[in-house]
Structure formats: structure tokens, C-alpha cells
Amino acid sequence: MEKERIKQAYLDYVLRKGEPPISVFKLTQKLGIPEAEFYRYYATFDAIDRDIWGDFGRQARERAAQEPVWNEYGSRERLLAFYFTLIEILKQNRSYALQSLRRSMPKVPGFTPRVLDDFRQDFEVFAEDLLREGRRTEEVASRPLVQEQYPRAFWQQVLFVLGFFAKDDSLNFERTDAAVEKAVTLSFDLVGRNSLDSALDLARFLLHRR
Numbered sequence: 001m002e003k004e005r006i007k008q009a010y011l012d013y014v015l016r017k018g019e020p021p022i023s024v025f026k027l028t029q030k031l032g033i034p035e036a037e038f039y040r041y042y043a044t045f046d047a048i049d050r051d052i053w054g055d056f057g058r059q060a061r062e063r064a065a066q067e068p069v070w071n072e073y074g075s076r077e078r079l080l081a082f083y084f085t086l087i088e089i090l091k092q093n094r095s096y097a098l099q100s101l102r103r104s105m106p107k108v109p110g111f112t113p114r115v116l117d118d119f120r121q122d123f124e125v126f127a128e129d130l131l132r133e134g135r136r137t138e139e140v141a142s143r144p145l146v147q148e149q150y151p152r153a154f155w156q157q158v159l160f161v162l163g164f165f166a167k168d169d170s171l172n173f174e175r176t177d178a179a180v181e182k183a184v185t186l187s188f189d190l191v192g193r194n195s196l197d198s199a200l201d202l203a204r205f206l207l208h209r210r
Helices: 002-017 024-031 035-039 045-065 075-092 096-102 115-135 147-167 171-191 195-209
Strands: none
Touching: 002 024, 002 035, 002 045, 002 096, 035 096, 045 075, 045 096, 045 115, 075 096, 075 115, 075 147, 075 171, 096 115, 096 147, 115 147, 115 171, 147 171
16 A cells, blocks of 8 residues: 555654655655655655554554453553553654654643644543543542543643653663553542542532531
């Protein structure tokens, strides 16, 4: 498929040179195709980067869901499985992943670089599915006033993990694995039932008695 050839040629170039090609013409000349053929599939090199990162996210979800124990997992375990699978995919594509992250991650924390736009859209749908299932099983507390913001909050967690991975110099990215576990534990402590929910239940009970 021509689109995959273009994507792979771009990826090979970035891996060899450490930066995108200087022009679309240079890349298509190497492929032996008209420049117009490139624009049938991508508007810019940035669009290829977004597509590649979208692939990373989709592959992580699909591979994690193929694990025999996936159906037995709760929402927390499924999110952990997704992250660990994603990190393995990024390790296998280490040079490109680190180069593109370091090239595109904003200096201001919390902002999403455009390279992750496709990844983000798919992830937020995935997170919403996990949270909906978590509410069904009561792993996640039902909080109608704020729960619609949870997928965006979980996306901030993704940015934290990717930023940590990009700077991690530990052997086999062991610190990233530890950061993932701590981040997921904290997020589910916050969205699960806690002392705040108990206090609200008590307040509603007292108001109802009056």
C-alpha cells in the first residue's frame, strides 16, 4: 500500500538522519513517486508523525486486549496493561519515539503536542470506556458533576508518562514502569470511592432527614 510505503520511508529517514526530510520532494524522489502522490495521503510530515503515534496507541490497546486475562481485569488493571504494552512498543521503536517526543514535547507541562493529536482522541475514547465499566462495577465512583472531565485528566497522566519515558535513563526504562504503577494507583484512588464520597453521602442523608 502506497500510504504505508510513504510512512515507512519517512520513518527510515528520521531514524537515519535524526530529523524529518528537508522537503516532500526529497522523500518522494527517493521513493520514485510523483510528489502529488504524497499529498493523496498526508498534508505534511507532521501528519505522518501523528499517524505513527496513533498506530502506537492502537497497537497497545489491541495487544493488551489479546491477553488471556484481559476479560478478568478491572478498569485499573486494564489501564496498567495498556501502559505496559505501550511502553514495550515504544522500547521497540526507541530511537524514533525518543527523537519525536524530544522534538515535540512542549516546555509548558500539560499542553498536548500536535504529534499526539490522533493518539489523544483514541485514548480518551478508551479511557471513557474504562471509566464507564468502572462505574458499573463500582470500581469508579459515580460523580455526575465532574466525571465527564475524567478522560481529559487521564490524558494528562499519559503526558506525564510519556514525558517521564523521554527523560528516563534507567536500565530498560525501569523507572518508567514504576512511575506508571504509581500514577495509575493515584488516579484510581482519586476516581474511586473515598472519604469525600462518604462525607457527601452523610451530608445528603442529613439534608434528607430535615
